[in-house]
Amino acid sequence: MTWAGELLRIFTAETAGAAMVELDEAVLVAGHGIEGDRYATGRGLYSTRPHEDRQVTLIEEETLVALARDHELTLEPGETRRNLLTRDVPLNHLVGKHFRVGGTVLFGGRLNVPCRYLENLLGKPVFAPLANRSGLNCRIVTGGTIRPGDRILPA
Helix, strand or coil: CCCCEEEEEEEECCCCCCCCEEECCEEEECCCEECCCCCCCCCCCCCCCCCHHHCEEEEEHHHHHHHHHHHCCCCCHHHHCCCEEEECCCHHHHECCEEEECCEEEEEEEECCCCHHHHHHHCCCCCCCCCCCCCEEEEEEECEEECCCCEEEEC
């Protein structure tokens, strides 16, 4: 599979339910998470059930476009509660694969599944429309600093 994508935006939140904050850059720490993010600090909703594939989460810009087009549902990138917004990256096909984001290497551990928590937090009917499009949960294999505009490529 040949593809090349781009990192569009980066978000973190300090605690579960806190507003996502957009960053100009982020430090990914191998085997841990994004510096300052709720899951790296143990303050996320699912932190009591840690999983190595929850170190960083990604979602496709194309998903947000499809929600607006197919469901008349506007979802801003930060509202997805995912850390990285991508373009032209086949996230569903990256389960079990390594890929690069700038100088870092991620491993696509498992697809993210929509949850009622997000729907309740936003007050928007996102649960069903996000089925099979809710993003990718990853582990950080090689850390480093990432920035919007970084290329995303197969490793």
